[in-house]
Amino acid sequence: LNRDFFEYYYANNQGLMDYPLEDNLSIYDYLSLNIYQTANKKFKGKLKQAFKTAGAKMNLINNDMIGILVPYGDAEKKLAYLEELGMxxxxxxxxxxxxKSLLKELQPFTVNVRENDPLLEATKSYLNGQILVLTSEYYDTERGV
Known part of the structure; x- marks a missing residue:
């Protein structure tokens, strides 16, 4: 691709590059002009950008992942105790x-799957669905999950 392509692409899509929001503002507005802070005469700071607001409004990565605890290795005994408590x-x-302590120790034995992953049907649920444990038949020591 050449330079002309990118100039044309960005020139014709300028509005989208600003990451428009529902309130007729854009992320660009929050990170550059920030009319709200500019209008505030009491503000004495040098940076007028609204980084926190922009970050909250800008959802680049939709995180629809769910953590599942996997019973292998050192996790098996801890999971058995966690399941006992969970019941x-x-x-x-x-x-x-x-x-809480067990969940922290079991973090290395967690895999993330999407909300609609069929693997979720192979889990046992504890504490009103807050803790999901994969049934042992669905884990293979050579292939994993």
Whole structure:
């Protein structure tokens, strides 16, 4: 591709490059002009950009992934204990702290799948669906998930 192509492409799509938003503003407006901060006479700062607002409004990566705990290696014993706690109907504050600690330790044994992945049907659900554990038949030590 040559330089003329890119000049033509960007010139004809300038409005889209500004990342338009629903409120008739664009991300460009928040990161350059920021009319709200400019209108505020009390503002004494040098940077008028609204980085936090722009970041909140700009969703470049739609994260529709769901974490599933996978029973392999060192995770099996910890998962068994987590499942035991997850089946309890009455959890104490100490139980929740233990679950939090176990989940942190089990992070290396987590895979992310999309919301509509068929693998989700092969999971056991605990704590109202907040914890998903893949059933052992769906994990192979040589191939993985």
């Amino acid at each position: 309890s109907h009455f959890l104490s504050a100490e139980d929740y702290q233990t679950i």
